[in-house]
Amino acid sequence: xxxxxxxxxxxxxxxxxxxxxxxxxxxxxxxxxxxxxxxxxxxxxxxxxxxxxxxxxxxxxxxxxxxxxxxxxxxxxxxxxxxxxxxxxxxxxxxxxxxxxxxxxxxxxxxxxxxxxxxxxxxxxxxxxxxxxxxxxxxxxxxxxxxxxxxxxxxxxxxxxxxxxxxxxxxxxxxxxxxxxxxxxxxxxxxxxxxxxxxxxxxxxxxxxxxxxxxxxxxxxxxxxxxxxxxxxxxxxxxxxxxxxxxxxxxxxxxxxxxxxxxxxxxxxxxxxxxxxxxxxxxxxxxxxxxxx
Amino acid sequence: xxxxxxxxxxxxxxxxxxxxxxxxxxxxxxxxxxxxxxxxxxxxxxxxxxxxxxxxxxxxxxxxxxxxxxxxxxxxxxxxxxxxxxxxxxxxxxxxxxxxxxxxxxxxxxxxxxxxxxxxxxxxxxxxxxxxxxxxxxxxxxxxxxxxxxxxxxxxxxxxxxxxxxxxxxxxxxxxxxxxxxxxxxxxxxxxxxxxxxxxxxxxxxxxxxxxxxxxxxxxxxxxxxxxxxxxxxxxxxxxxxxxxxxxxxxxxxxxxxxxxxxxxxxxxxxxxxxxxxxxxxxxxxxxxxxxx
Numbered sequence: 001x002x003x004x005x006x007x008x009x010x011x012x013x014x015x016x017x018x019x020x021x022x023x024x025x026x027x028x029x030x031x032x033x034x035x036x037x038x039x040x041x042x043x044x045x046x047x048x049x050x051x052x053x054x055x056x057x058x059x060x061x062x063x064x065x066x067x068x069x070x071x072x073x074x075x076x077x078x079x080x081x082x083x084x085x086x087x088x089x090x091x092x093x094x095x096x097x098x099x100x101x102x103x104x105x106x107x108x109x110x111x112x113x114x115x116x117x118x119x120x121x122x123x124x125x126x127x128x129x130x131x132x133x134x135x136x137x138x139x140x141x142x143x144x145x146x147x148x149x150x151x152x153x154x155x156x157x158x159x160x161x162x163x164x165x166x167x168x169x170x171x172x173x174x175x176x177x178x179x180x181x182x183x184x185x186x187x188x189x190x191x192x193x194x195x196x197x198x199x200x201x202x203x204x205x206x207x208x209x210x211x212x213x214x215x216x217x218x219x220x221x222x223x224x225x226x227x228x229x230x231x232x233x234x235x236x237x238x239x240x241x242x243x244x245x246x247x248x249x250x251x252x253x254x255x256x257x258x259x260x261x262x263x264x265x266x267x268x269x270x271x272x273x274x275x276x277x278x279x280x281x282x283x284x285x286x287x288x289x290x291x292x293x
Numbered sequence: 294x295x296x297x298x299x300x301x302x303x304x305x306x307x308x309x310x311x312x313x314x315x316x317x318x319x320x321x322x323x324x325x326x327x328x329x330x331x332x333x334x335x336x337x338x339x340x341x342x343x344x345x346x347x348x349x350x351x352x353x354x355x356x357x358x359x360x361x362x363x364x365x366x367x368x369x370x371x372x373x374x375x376x377x378x379x380x381x382x383x384x385x386x387x388x389x390x391x392x393x394x395x396x397x398x399x400x401x402x403x404x405x406x407x408x409x410x411x412x413x414x415x416x417x418x419x420x421x422x423x424x425x426x427x428x429x430x431x432x433x434x435x436x437x438x439x440x441x442x443x444x445x446x447x448x449x450x451x452x453x454x455x456x457x458x459x460x461x462x463x464x465x466x467x468x469x470x471x472x473x474x475x476x477x478x479x480x481x482x483x484x485x486x487x488x489x490x491x492x493x494x495x496x497x498x499x500x501x502x503x504x505x506x507x508x509x510x511x512x513x514x515x516x517x518x519x520x521x522x523x524x525x526x527x528x529x530x531x532x533x534x535x536x537x538x539x540x541x542x543x544x545x546x547x548x549x550x551x552x553x554x555x556x557x558x559x560x561x562x563x564x565x566x567x568x569x570x571x572x573x574x575x576x577x578x579x580x581x582x583x584x585x586x
Contacts, residue, residue: 109429126431128422133471134463136402139417168474170427178426178471181461181486190497192485193474199453204483223532 005154005266007233009146011278012153017062020283024063027290035290036065037282042080042106043073048099055097058279060185064286067093072087073103080106081114088116095121095289097282118292121285124171127203132175135182144176146277148186148235151285156210156231156266158189164208166221166254170197172214172235201225218252225258232260232267235274251275262266266267283290297454298447298559300526302439305446306569310355313576317356320583328583329358330414331380331389331576336366336371338425341392348390351572357579360386366396373399374407374474382408388432388582390575411585414578417464425468428475432578436471439570440505440526442577448501449524450558451482457501459514459547461488465507465528494518511545514551525557528567544568 025040028034037059041052052068059066069083080098087096096119102108112120117127123141131138140148151158163180167173176192179186189210195203205211205225213221214235226232236254244250253270268274321327329351334345343427345361352359362376369582373391380389389412395401416434426429433441444451456473460466470486472479473550482503487494498504498518506514519525529547537543546563554560561567 058452110300126422126423126427126429128423130419131425133422133426133467134419136419142400160490162493162497168476174426174471174474177474177486178467181467181470181488183461183488183490188490189489190485190491190493192483193470194483195474195476195481197453197476198483200483204455207330 001238004261004264006261007154007156007268007273008012009150009268009273009276012150013152013280015147015284016280017058017275020280020287021062023206023287028063033094033290034063034065035126035286036067036092036094037286038067038090038093040069040071040080040083040087040098042071042099042102045101048101056076058283059286062283064283075103075106077106078252080111081208084111084114087112088119093119094292095286098120109230118288121289122280123285125212129170129175133178133278134184135163135184139288140179140281141171141278142273142281142285143172143214143235143278144179144208144281145284146281147176147235147274148179148272149281150233150268150277151210151231152264158210159185161189161198161209162207163189163191163210163212164194164205165191165212165214166194166201166205167214169214173212176212176214179222213254215254217254218255220259221255223256223263226260226263228263229265230263232264233274234270236266237270237275240282297554297557299554300443300447300449300561300566302443302561302566305443306573307574308446309442310351310576312581313573314355316325316580320458321356321383326387327356327358328352328579329360329385329387330579331360331383331386332378333362333364333373333376333389333391335364335368335392335395338394341394345392348575351576352579355576368396368399368517370399370403370502373404376481377404377407381407381412382425386412387585388412388579390415409544412582414575414582416578421533422463422468424561426471430476432581433472433574434468435574435578436465436507436528436567436571437472438577439572439574440469440528441563442524442574443471443567444503445479449560451480451503452478454482455500456482456503456505457498457499458484458505458507459487459494459508460507460528461486462507466505469505469507482516495519506547508547508580511548512549514548514553516556519553519556521556522558523556525553525560526567527561527563530563530568559565 114267123139126139128153181191210231212233234253234255239249240252416432421431473482475483502523505526527548528545532542533545535543
C-alpha cells in the first residue's frame with residue numbers, strides 16, 4: 001500500500017505568509033500603504049485572548065501594522081457600535097475584526113451588521129456571505145477559505161469529486177459546501193452536506209472522495225466511515241484536558257487520526273492542519289482589503 | 294402499487310393567494326397600508342413582458358397595488374440607477390423588482406446592488422442571499438422559496454431525507470440546497486448538489502428521497518435515475534416549439550413525466566407545479582415588505 005500523505009497545514013501556511021511578506025515589502029518599497037488590521041477584544045476570555053494574540057503576532061510576522069483594541073466586558077452595545085462606526089471611518093485601518101464571542105448583553109448580529117462589508121475581513125457580514133454564495137468578489141470567512149487554499153496548494157483538485165462535509169455551521173460547514181460546489185477552478189465538486197439530522201451518515205461518508213469533518217466531536221470519524229484512498233480534512237479542534245501538557249489541555253480533531261490515516265490517501269493532522277490555514281486566511285483577507293483601497 | 298400523487302402547484306398557489314387576499318382585506322379594514330409592488334421593465338423582450346404581466350395580474354388578484362414602469366431599452370445605466378434610487382426612497386412602494394435580463398450595455402450586478410435590500414422582493418441582493426445562507430430573516434428568492442412552501446403545504450417533510458438537487462444556479466439550485474439543509478422545520482435534509490461536473494450523477498440521483506431537477510434540460514430525468522417511491526420536483530420550464538399550441542410553443546420540464554410518474558410517490562407537473570409557486574413567492578415577499586414598514 002502506498003504511503004499516506006500527511007497534509008502539512010503549518011508548512012503551507014508558512015509558505016503563504018512568506019509570499020504575503022514579500023508582497024508587503026514590495027508595497028513598502030513602492031510607497032504603497034501597508035495593510036493594517038485592527039482587532040477588537042471585549043473582556044478577558046482565555047480562548048479569545050489566545051486567538052487575538054495569534055492574529056497580532058501573524059500581522060507582525062508578515063509586516064502588517066496591527067492595532068489591538070481592548071475593551072472591558074462592561075462595554076455597552078452602544079459604545080461597541082460607536083467603536084465599530086469609528087473603525088469603519090478610520091482610513092488607517094484597512095480591515096478589522098471583533099473577536100467573538102461577545103458578552104451576553106451585546107447583540108452579536110447587530111455588531112456584525114454594523115461593520116462596513118469592505119472592512120469585514122472575518123467575512124461574517126451577510127453581504128460578504130451573499131457574495132460568496134453568488135460567486136462575487138468579497139471576503140470569505142477564514143476557515144473555509146483556508147481549507148480551499150490548503151487543497152489547492154497541496155494539489156488536491158475537488159473538481160468532479162464527491163465531497164462530503166460533516167457539519168452545517170455558518171462559519172465552516174455551510175460556506176465550505178458552497179465554495180466546493182461553485183463553478184470555479186477550486187470548486188466543481190459534487191457536495192453532500194451532512195449534519196445531526198442525517199440518517200445514513202456512515203453510508204454517505206463512505207462515498208466521499210474528500211471527507212471533511214467540521215463537527216467539533218473528538219474521534220467522531222472512525223475508519224469504517226472512510227473510503228480507502230479518500231482525502232480526509234479534519235476541521236475539529238476541541239480542547240480536551242491533558243495533564244501531560246503545560247497548558248493543561250490538548251487539541252483533538254474529529255478524526256481518529258491513527259486509525260483513519262491507515263486508510264486515507266491524504267489526511268490533515270490536528271493541530272497543524274486546518275488551524276494554521278484559518279490564521280493565514282485572515283492575513284489574505286487583510287491584504288485584499290488594502291488592495292481595495 | 295399505490296397511486297402516484299400529482300403535486301398540484303396551481304391549487305397550492307391558489308390557496309396561498311386566497312390567504313394573502315384575506316390578509317390584505319384585513320389590512321385595508323384596519324386602515325393599514327396595502328402592499329404596493331413596482332416592476333421595472335426595460336425593453337420589450339417577449340418573455341419579460343409575459344412574466345411582468347403575470348406579476349401585475351397576481352397583485353391585482355390579491356388586492357395589492359402595483360405600478361409597472363416601462364423604459365425603452367435605450368435607457369442608460371445611470372438613468373436606471375437613478376430610477377432604482379427613486380424607488381428606494383419612494384414610501385408608497387414597499388418592494389420592487391427590475392425584470393431581468395437587462396440590455397447588454399447595463400451592468401446587471403450594479404443595478405441589483407443598488408436596490409435597497411429592504412425592498413428587494415426578488416431576493417437577489419447579496420445581503421438577502423447572505424441572510425438566507427446564515428438563516429437570518431430577509432427576502433428569499435422566489436423559486437426556491439416557492440418550492441419550500443410547496444413541500445410544506447403538501448406535507449412533504451424534508452427532515453432527515455436525502456435531497457438531491459440537480460443544477461447549481463444562483464437563482465434556484467444553489468439557494469435551494471442551502472434552504473433544504475438549514476436547521477429549521479422546513480429544512481434539515483441531507484442535501485447533495487449535483488451539476489455539469491458531477492461524475493456519477495445517475496448513481497447519486499438514485500439515492501434521493503426527494504429529487505429536484507433545476508437544469509432546464511427537457512427530458513433529462515429518466516425513470517432509471519429515480520428511486521421507487523421518491524418525490525420528484527421538476528423546476529425545468531423550457532420553451533419548446535409546439536405547432537399544436539396557439540402560442541406556438543409549450544413548456545417542457547426536466548423530467549420525463551409519463552415514465553417517471555410511474556415510479557415516484559409524488560411528482561410535480563410542468564406546467565402547473567413549481568411555476569405557480571414561484572409567482573406566489575413574490576407576493577409573499579411583498580407582503581413581508583409592507584410588514585417591515
